[in-house]
Amino acid sequence: IREQPRDQIKKRVQSLFLFIIIIFIITLTSSLLSPSAAFIKERKMGLNDFIQKLVSTPHICQHVEVNNFLKIDENQNEEIENDDILDRQVSGRNCSIKPCDFDYLKIIGKGSFGKVLLARHKESTKYYAVKVLQKKIIMKKKEHKHIMAERSVLMKNIKHPFLVGLHYSFQTTDKLYFVLDYVNGGELFYHLQRERIFLEPRARFYAAEIASALGYLHSLHIVYRDLKPENILLDSQGHIVLTDFGLCKEGVEANGTTTTFCGTPEYLAPEVLQKQAYDRTVDWWCLGSVLYEMLYGLPPFYSRNTAEMYNNILHKSPVLKPNVSNSGRELLEGLLQKDRTQRLGVKDDFLELKYHSFFSPINWEDLMAKKITPPFIPSVSGPTDLRHFDPEFTHLPVSSSLCTDAPTVTSSVKEAAGAFPGFSYGPPADHSFM
Numbered sequence: 178i179r180e181q182p183r184d185q186i187k188k189r190v191q192s193l194f195l196f197i198i199i200i201f202i203i204t205l206t207s208s209l210l211s212p213s214a215a216f217i218k219e220r221k222m223g224l225n226d227f228i229q230k231l232v233s234t235p236h237i238c239q240h241v242e243v244n245n246f247l248k249i250d251e252n253q254n255e256e257i258e259n260d261d262i263l264d265r266q267v268s269g270r271n272c273s274i275k276p277c278d279f280d281y282l283k284i285i286g287k288g289s290f291g292k293v294l295l296a297r298h299k300e301s302t303k304y305y306a307v308k309v310l311q312k313k314i315i316m317k318k319k320e321h322k323h324i325m326a327e328r329s330v331l332m333k334n335i336k337h338p339f340l341v342g343l344h345y346s347f348q349t350t351d352k353l354y355f356v357l358d359y360v361n362g363g364e365l366f367y368h369l370q371r372e373r374i375f376l377e378p379r380a381r382f383y384a385a386e387i388a389s390a391l392g393y394l395h396s397l398h399i400v401y402r403d404l405k406p407e408n409i410l411l412d413s414q415g416h417i418v419l420t421d422f423g424l425c426k427e428g429v430e431a432n433g434t435t436t437t438f439c440g441t442p443e444y445l446a447p448e449v450l451q452k453q454a455y456d457r458t459v460d461w462w463c464l465g466s467v468l469y470e471m472l473y474g475l476p477p478f479y480s481r482n483t484a485e486m487y488n489n490i491l492h493k494s495p496v497l498k499p500n501v502s503n504s505g506r507e508l509l510e511g512l513l514q515k516d517r518t519q520r521l522g523v524k525d526d527f528l529e530l531k532y533h534s535f536f537s538p539i540n541w542e543d544l545m546a547k548k549i550t551p552p553f554i555p556s557v558s559g560p561t562d563l564r565h566f567d568p569e570f571t572h573l574p575v576s577s578s579l580c581t582d583a584p585t586v587t588s589s590v591k592e593a594a595g596a597f598p599g600f601s602y603g604p605p606a607d608h609s610f611m
Contacts, residue, residue, distance in 0.1 A: 274345045274603060276354060277580040279307060284573045285361075285566045290314050290324075291352075294575065295359065295563070304560040305344060308355040309579060312596065315353075321596055323423045324353065328600060330422040331355065333397055338547055339390040341410070341420040346602040352579075353600060360418045362411030362555035363565025365471075369406055373474050377505060378538075379552040380471040383409070384464065385539045386417035391460045392527025398433075400426045400456075404463035405441050406470065411565075415551030429457060431526070442483060443476040447491050447515045461522040461530070465512025472501050477513060491515070504535040 279296040286293035291310035298305060315324055331343035345356040365383065369375070375383070387409065394401055403424040410418040426435050434454035440446075446462035448455040469477040477496075478489035495513050497506045511521030511533075522529050531541060543549050555565060563571050 274347050274356070276347075276349060276352075279305070281307070281575050281579050282561070283563060283566075284570045284575060285563065287570055287573075289318070290320065292570075294579070295361075295561070296356075304359045306357045306359045308357060310353040310355075312348075312351050312353060316596060320423075325597065325600070326425055326427060327422045328355070328602070329427060330394075330399055330425045331357075332602060333399070337390060337393045338545060339386045339417045339419055340393070341418050343602070344604065346600055348597055348600050353597060357420075358418070359560060360410045360412045360420070361557055361560065361562065361565060362413050362415065364407055365409040365411065365417075365467075366406035367565060367567075368411065368553070368555075369471065369474075375471045376552075377472065377502060380468060381505075381535065381538065382549070382552050383417055383471065384468045385536055385541075385544055387419065387464060387467070388527060388530045388536075389541070389545065390417070390419045391464065392530075394425070395457045395460070395526050398427065398429050398431075400429045400435065401460050401463075402426060403440055403444075404460060404467060405444050406467060409467070411553075411555055413555060413557050414547070415554040416547060432456070442486065443479055445487075445490060446517070448517050450487055450490055455517065456523075457526065458517045458520045458523050461512050461520060462517075464530075465509055468512070469495060469509055472505065472509075473498065477509075502535070504533070504537075508533055508535040 278300070279298055281294045281296050283295045284292050285295050285306065291308065291314070293306055293308045296305050296307040297303070310324065315321055328343075328346055331341075331346075341360065342358045343355060344358075345354070347354050347356075387404070391401055391404070401419075401422070401424075403421065404419075408419065408421045410420055412418050424439050426437065429435055434456045436452070436454050438449060438452055440449055440459075440463075444463045444466045446455060446459045449459060466476050466478075478486055478493060480486040480489060495509060497509060501509075508521070508530075514520040517523065521533070530536065540549065557565070
């Protein structure tokens, strides 16, 4: 550019301005015609990326006219904040909740993308489990779709007593926040480790509550896909609460299938392991594995050698010892049927389990109304009693960055910032923090 005459440089700069303005007008027009937050943010991010690529050429950047027009170093934080306001408005809720509306007391869990904390809402003084995820890590591992699917499923859980409920979801430049029901009775895995096995009536009670939750998800065309004792919590009264919906698959009709390879090794169904198409009966296989573990102390095909365990899942029959009733062994055989077309639940889904003789002692209406006294009530003195959480988490220091946003907006932070349109959610004003 420097080698060209000054008037040619001026013409090139003017052409650049005109080109950018035309793209901006097209983008703005498209945005106004579409009510979709995702569409608006996608177009805006595309324009931003285009401009950034243009100005990454030093010769162009050095011209005062170009730099003044683009103002590439100004208002980036303000733009991202405005994006989040747009996100909240387009999602149809006035979601004014912020990270600093909570006191973060203890870390109660940790995962690949972030942490779960016990938090107290400052205004209402009520306790919640707040799941805080790092956007950059999610983007790096390409798990964006799973996180948005988890949010979508959580928003549908409010009508079932044995699924964890979502109160709010919101985001900052670099983090995602889920405000969830706080459940402090401990993981089923924790209690099973301590007691080794459960007596059949207790295992039946848990299996019934889990089955009703899975049946509800299936009625919404959602396959859970990751049932295991670590994802099954007990509340302070001793009822089941199913959590962690990151591997859920939406849109699976009664006869529909999906093919994504996912789950936890000990509980994988044969068809998943063989990378075949699978349907909602994959959840009934997992329930059979969890029920077997409750009754016998280990998953049905467990081995420390993963290859041997996979071979067991594909080719071995589960060992059903006589300390379980005939109806219990029959149920396990039906759930752990390797051929999914013959598995219990393939025809009428939850109804096949509901009317199985193993569950004959269960009054399902009373179960759903939580009128059946749980066989075990966790010993907790109040919401701040963390005895059923792993000290490995609760002893960790709580970061002060939970109430602060990213200090600088780098290109990777900016990319992650706009990657979750429509994420923010808040209930109607009269239901806030009820």
